[in-house]
Amino acid sequence: MSLLSVQDLRTYFHTRNGIYRAVDGVSFDLDAGETLGIVGESGSGKSVTCYSLMGLIPSPPGRIESGKALFDGVDLLNCTPKEARSIRGKRISMIFQDPMTSLNPYMRISDQLIEPLMIHEDITKADALKRALEMLDAVGINDASSRIHYYPHEFSGGMRQRVMIAMALITKPELLIADEPTTALDVTVQAQILELIQKMQQEIGMGVIFITHDLGVVSGLCDRVQVMYGGRIVETADTRSLFYHPKHPYTRALQKSIPSMQPKGTELYTIEGLPPDVSKPQAGCSFAPRCEFANEGCTSDRKPELQDINETHRQSCLRVQSGEL
Amino acid sequence: MPETILELQDLKTHFPIYKGVLLKREIGKVKAVDGVNLKVEQGEVLGLVGESGCGKSTLARTVMQLVHTTAGNVELEGRNLTHSSPAEMLEIRRDLQMIFQDPYASLNPRSTVFATLAEPLLVHKVCTQKEVHARVGELMETVGLAPRFMQKYPHEFSGGQRQRIAIARALALRPKVVLADEPVSALDVSIQAQILNLLAELVKKMGLSLIFIAHDLSVVKHISDRVAVMYLGKIVELGTAEQVIENPIHPYTKALVSAIPTANPDDERNRKRIMLPGDPPSPINPPAGCAFHPRCPYATDECKATVPALETFAEREVSCLRKADI
Ligand SMILES: Nc1ncnc2c1ncn2[C@@H]1O[C@H](COP(=O)(O)OP(=O)(O)OP(=O)(O)O)[C@@H](O)[C@H]1O
Ligand SMILES: Nc1ncnc2c1ncn2[C@@H]1O[C@H](COP(=O)(O)OP(=O)(O)OP(=O)(O)O)[C@@H](O)[C@H]1O
Numbered sequence: 001m002s003l004l005s006v007q008d009l010r011t012y013f014h015t016r017n018g019i020y021r022a023v024d025g026v027s028f029d030l031d032a033g034e035t036l037g038i039v040g041e042s043g044s045g046k047s048v049t050c051y052s053l054m055g056l057i058p059s060p061p062g063r064i065e066s067g068k069a070l071f072d073g074v075d076l077l078n079c080t081p082k083e084a085r086s087i088r089g090k091r092i093s094m095i096f097q098d099p100m101t102s103l104n105p106y107m108r109i110s111d112q113l114i115e116p117l118m119i120h121e122d123i124t125k126a127d128a129l130k131r132a133l134e135m136l137d138a139v140g141i142n143d144a145s146s147r148i149h150y151y152p153h154e155f156s157g158g159m160r161q162r163v164m165i166a167m168a169l170i171t172k173p174e175l176l177i178a179d180e181p182t183t184a185l186d187v188t189v190q191a192q193i194l195e196l197i198q199k200m201q202q203e204i205g206m207g208v209i210f211i212t213h214d215l216g217v218v219s220g221l222c223d224r225v226q227v228m229y230g231g232r233i234v235e236t237a238d239t240r241s242l243f244y245h246p247k248h249p250y251t252r253a254l255q256k257s258i259p260s261m262q263p264k265g266t267e268l269y270t271i272e273g274l275p276p277d278v279s280k281p282q283a284g285c286s287f288a289p290r291c292e293f294a295n296e297g298c299t300s301d302r303k304p305e306l307q308d309i310n311e312t313h314r315q316s317c318l319r320v321q322s323g324e325l
Numbered sequence: 326m327p328e329t330i331l332e333l334q335d336l337k338t339h340f341p342i343y344k345g346v347l348l349k350r351e352i353g354k355v356k357a358v359d360g361v362n363l364k365v366e367q368g369e370v371l372g373l374v375g376e377s378g379c380g381k382s383t384l385a386r387t388v389m390q391l392v393h394t395t396a397g398n399v400e401l402e403g404r405n406l407t408h409s410s411p412a413e414m415l416e417i418r419r420d421l422q423m424i425f426q427d428p429y430a431s432l433n434p435r436s437t438v439f440a441t442l443a444e445p446l447l448v449h450k451v452c453t454q455k456e457v458h459a460r461v462g463e464l465m466e467t468v469g470l471a472p473r474f475m476q477k478y479p480h481e482f483s484g485g486q487r488q489r490i491a492i493a494r495a496l497a498l499r500p501k502v503v504l505a506d507e508p509v510s511a512l513d514v515s516i517q518a519q520i521l522n523l524l525a526e527l528v529k530k531m532g533l534s535l536i537f538i539a540h541d542l543s544v545v546k547h548i549s550d551r552v553a554v555m556y557l558g559k560i561v562e563l564g565t566a567e568q569v570i571e572n573p574i575h576p577y578t579k580a581l582v583s584a585i586p587t588a589n590p591d592d593e594r595n596r597k598r599i600m601l602p603g604d605p606p607s608p609i610n611p612p613a614g615c616a617f618h619p620r621c622p623y624a625t626d627e628c629k630a631t632v633p634a635l636e637t638f639a640e641r642e643v644s645c646l647r648k649a650d651i
C-alpha cells in the first residue's frame with residue numbers, strides 16, 4: 001500500500017476576477033522511502049497541491065472542490081480536526097518556499113524549533129532544546145548553541161531556510177513535503193542537506209515530495225518525477241526516462257531551457273508566450289497556445305488525460321498519444 | 326577603456342552581538358563583510374557567489390546603504406554613498422536598484438501589482454498619470470507576467486510570479502546599476518531563461534551594470550563577465566567567468582564547482598564531489614590564518630598562521646598561500 005495516495009485533487013480560488021483553477025485534477029501515489037520530484041511552470045499549482053494536503057488553503061477564496069488524499073488510511077481532505085492535528089506537523093511535515101513568511105519574526109529560533117516537539121511529544125523543554133541543537137548542527141549551522149537564541153532577521157537567507165528544514169525534520173516525519181527547500185543554499189550546503197534527507201529516508205523510511213526548479217537536483221535525488229503545467233500533471237516517469245526520453249512537448253521545452261546546455265553569451269531558449277489563464281476554461285491541451293507541435297486537434301474538445309507509455313511512464317500530449325510525435 | 330561605475334573600497338560591515346536583556350553589553354561582532362575591494366564597469370555583469378552566510382546579501386545591502394557601513398567607501402560614478410544624506414540617497418536610488426532575495430518580504434502586501442509598479446514611475450515623474458497604466462502593462466510583459474494580473478495582491482501569486490513583480494519594480498526606473506540578490510532562483514528554467522535574456526539585453530543595449538548574486542553556478546557562468554567568490558566576508562577568487570568556474574584555483578572554489586548538480590541522472594549518481602569536512606566557520610570567531618584552512622584539503626601549518634592576501638595569479642586574483650602548488 002502506498003504511503004500517500006492523492007486522487008483527483010481540485011483546488012480552486014474564487015476571486016473577484018473569476019474562478020482560478022490552480023489545481024485541476026491531480027492524482028499521484030507515493031511509497032514509503034520514495035522520493036517524488038515535482039517540477040513545472042511557475043504558477044502551475046505545485047505549492048497549492050501541497051498546501052491542500054497540509055490543510056493550508058486560505059478559505060475564502062480557496063476551496064478544495066474534489067479529491068481524496070489518503071495517508072495511512074485517513075483522508076487528509078475530509079478528516080476530523082483531531083485526526084488532522086495528530087498527523088500534520090508530526091507525521092507529515094512541510095518545508096515552505098518562503099522561509100521569512102513561515103518563520104515568526106517575533107519569536108526566537110529556539111522557541112520555534114521546539115514548538116512541534118512540545119506539542120506532539122511528551123518531552124521536557126531541556127530535552128527538546130537538546131534535540132533542536134542537534135538538528136541545527138545537522139543542517140550545518142555553526143555556533144548553534146549561541147545562534148539558536150537569535151531572531152530570524154539575524155540569519156542569512158540560507159540559514160533561515162536551514163532552520164525551516166530543521167523544524168520540519170525534528171519530529172522525524174513519515175512524509176516530508178519540501179517546497180523548494182534548497183533554493184537559497186550554495187551548492188555545497190545544498191549537497192549536505194540532500195544527504196541529510198537521504199539519510200533520514202534510509203533510517204526511518206520517510207517518503208519525500210520534493211518541489212524544485214533545479215533539474216540538476218531532481219536528477220540526483222528523485223526516484224520519480226512529475227511535471228506540472230496549468231494545474232495538471234502533464235508527464236510522470238521514473239527519473240531516467242524523464243531526462244533521457246521526455247515525451248510531452250512542455251517537458252522537452254523545459255529541458256531545452258537549461259542554461260548549462262547552451263553556449264555562453266547566446267540568447268537562452270525560452271518557451272514563447274504567457275502561462276495559461278486558468279480562470280478561463282480552455283478546450284483541449286492547455287499548452288497548445290505555446291506548443292511548437294500544436295495542430296488543430298490539440299484545441300478540439302478532447303481534454304488530454306495521462307496515458308501509459310509503459311509501466312513507469314505516463315504523459316498527456318494528444319499527439320504523442322496518437323503516435324504522431 | 327570602459328568606465329568604472331561602482332567602486333567598493335575596503336568595505337566592512339560588522340554586526341555587534343549583544344548579551345543580556347537589560348544591561349546590554351557587546352560580546353563580539355559578526356564580520357559579515359570584512360574588507361572587500363571591487364570595481365564594476367559600466368555594462369559589466371559581475372557574478373557574486375559563495376557559501377550561504379558568507380556576506381553576499383549584506384554586501385549588497387551595504388552598497389544600497391540599507392545597513393550601517395562599519396568602514397570603507399562605496400562610490401557610484403564618483404559620488405560617495407557612505408556620506409550621502411537621505412535626500413541624496415533618494416535621488417541616487419534612481420540609478421541604483423536592488424532586487425531582494427526574499428520577494429515576499431520586500432513587497433507591500435496591501436498594494437496591488439499596479440500600485441507597486443506605478444509608484445516609482447510617478448514619484449520620479451517618469452511618465453504621466455495617463456500613461457502609467459500602459460507603462461505598468463509593458464513592464465509586466467517584459468518580465469513575463471500577464472497584464473491581466475494588474476489588480477492582484479502579492480499573496481495571490483506564486484513564489485515565482487512574486488519574484489517577477491520585484492524584478493519589474495527594480496527595472497521600472499531604468500537604473501544604471503542593479504544589485505540582484507538571487508533574482509532567478511525561485512523561477513522555473515524557462516522563465517529563468519527569459520529573465521536572464523532580458524537582463525543580458527538591458528546590459529547590452531542600455532549599458533546596465535549588474536551585480537548578480539546566485540547559487541546556481543551554471544546561471545552565473547552564463548550571464549557574468551567576471552565572477553567573485555566570497556568566503557567568510559572576503560573575496561577569495563576573482564576573474565573571468567570561464568577562468569573561475571572552468572578552471573578554479575582557490576580550494577573553496579574548486580569544492581563549489583565540483584558540487585554543481587547536472588541535469589543528467591547517470592552522471593549525477595556516479596560523480597565525485599569534493600566534500601568539505603567540518604562545518605562552515607563562524608563569522609564571530611573566524612579561524613586564524615586562512616579562514617578556509619580548517620576545511621581545506623590542501624592546508625599546511627603555514628595556512629593556520631598566515632592570512633593570505635588577494636594576489637594576481639594565473640590571470641585572476643586569488644587568496645591562497647598554496648596557489649602555485651595545487
Ligand atoms: N490565495 C490565492 N488567491 C488567488 N490565487 C492564488 C492564491 N494562491 C495561489 N494562487 C494562484 O494559484 C496558482 C498556483 O500557485 P502555486 O503557488 O501553486 O504555483 P507554483 O507551481 O508553486 O509556482 P512557483 O514555482 O512559482 O512557486 C498561481 O497562478 C497563483 O496565482
Ligand atoms: N541584522 C543582522 N544582525 C546580525 N547578524 C546579521 C544580520 N544580518 C546578517 N547577519 C549575519 O551576517 C552574515 C552574512 O549574512 P548574509 O545575509 O549577508 O549572507 P549571504 O551570503 O547573503 O547568505 P545566503 O546565501 O544564505 O543568503 C551571517 O552570518 C548572518 O547571520
Ligand code: SF4
Pocket residue numbers: 575576577615616617618619621622623624625628633644645646647648
Ligand atoms: S591558503 Fe591554505 S588553507 Fe587556505 S585555501 Fe589555500 S591551501 Fe587551503
Ligand SMILES: [Mg+2]
Pocket residue numbers: 046047048097179483484485
Ligand atoms: Mg510554489
Ligand SMILES: [Mg+2]
Pocket residue numbers: 156157158381382383426506
Ligand atoms: Mg543572501
